[in-house]
Amino acid sequence: MPNNSEPNFAGIEVASNTMRGVVISAAGDVIARRDISYQPENLIGEIAGLATGLGEAGAIKSVGVGIPGLVNRETDRVLISTGLPSAARDDIHSELMKATGLRFELENDANAAAYGEYKAGAGRGARDLFYIGIGEAIGGAIILDGKLWIGASGCAGEIGHVTINTDGAECVCGNTGCLETVASGPNIVRRARERLDRDSTSSLSRLALQESLTTSDVAREATNGDDFSVMMIERTGRSIGTAVASMINLLSIERIILGGAIMEAGDLILNPIIEEARRRSFQPCFEATKIVAAELGADGVAIGAALLARDVA
Ligand SMILES: [Zn+2]
Numbered sequence: 001m002p003n004n005s006e007p008n009f010a011g012i013e014v015a016s017n018t019m020r021g022v023v024i025s026a027a028g029d030v031i032a033r034r035d036i037s038y039q040p041e042n043l044i045g046e047i048a049g050l051a052t053g054l055g056e057a058g059a060i061k062s063v064g065v066g067i068p069g070l071v072n073r074e075t076d077r078v079l080i081s082t083g084l085p086s087a088a089r090d091d092i093h094s095e096l097m098k099a100t101g102l103r104f105e106l107e108n109d110a111n112a113a114a115y116g117e118y119k120a121g122a123g124r125g126a127r128d129l130f131y132i133g134i135g136e137a138i139g140g141a142i143i144l145d146g147k148l149w150i151g152a153s154g155c156a157g158e159i160g161h162v163t164i165n166t167d168g169a170e171c172v173c174g175n176t177g178c179l180e181t182v183a184s185g186p187n188i189v190r191r192a193r194e195r196l197d198r199d200s201t202s203s204l205s206r207l208a209l210q211e212s213l214t215t216s217d218v219a220r221e222a223t224n225g226d227d228f229s230v231m232m233i234e235r236t237g238r239s240i241g242t243a244v245a246s247m248i249n250l251l252s253i254e255r256i257i258l259g260g261a262i263m264e265a266g267d268l269i270l271n272p273i274i275e276e277a278r279r280r281s282f283q284p285c286f287e288a289t290k291i292v293a294a295e296l297g298a299d300g301v302a303i304g305a306a307l308l309a310r311d312v313a
Helices: 040-057 092-100 109-120 185-196 204-208 215-223 227-251 261-265 267-280 283-287 297-312
Strands: 008-014 018-024 030-037 060-067 070-072 077-080 103-108 129-134 138-144 255-259 290-293
Touching (some): 008 040, 008 109, 018 040, 018 297, 030 040, 030 297, 040 060, 040 092, 060 092, 060 297, 092 103, 103 297, 109 129, 109 138, 109 255, 109 297, 185 204, 185 215, 185 227, 185 261, 204 215, 215 261, 215 267, 227 255, 227 267, 227 283, 255 267, 261 267, 267 290
Parallel strands (some): 008 060, 060 103, 129 255, 255 290
Antiparallel strands (some): 008 018, 018 030, 070 077, 070 103, 129 138
């Protein structure tokens, strides 16, 4: 066994029914990875178990946890989480440390992913960036001058809840027509299913008969040249681009990074996002902004959480 004196760091992404854990070296290289599905009623025990299991790959100095909710980094409390059981709002930070003896850092999942891209992905070399994570929900995070900018309330960057259609569908946040009601993973699947009822020629039609149709299926079939899937991806991209244009006009930010399963469609999604953003923003603002896909893929939140744990240690 190598006797490595450099400490390792763990990062865990908590989603509604699954968790992904990674171990990174002090240099930021991923050296172990583990996925689990879990019972939400035992949230703390499941996170603690995963962290302990990750420690079997070598001593861990601290653990970062990316959570789909609003986290106050000063008090380490989860303030709001629509994706997690209410137990997440108890003092999970001190309970995790008690259960494992390890040091934990909690962070909003989009903030963690943004930090990961900034340090080790598509944000390297940028001073300021806006990260948009398109998954079960749509999260966003802003890094200014190397630091997460969370705003007066801690909610800054919530681009998923920017209104893009005042007559649109009701959102989990209570508003209507938010970007999330069109472009989150479940809403892309919902829109695809609604249209597939009228279009049986698509290669998605057979997949849509199953419960498990996902955004990755739509992205993959688009890449394989299915016209219906390409159209769904294009429309989704234009909605995202509409919100991105507002961010460009508002912040004139150096780099906008897009992550999440839908980005597996590559240029098929990125190009309509860029085109719509160009159409709807001031030309000098648009030209100063680079719009790119995230580079850390499905590990993004976990790697970012581990890097946060490393950098506060
Ligand atoms: Zn909303």
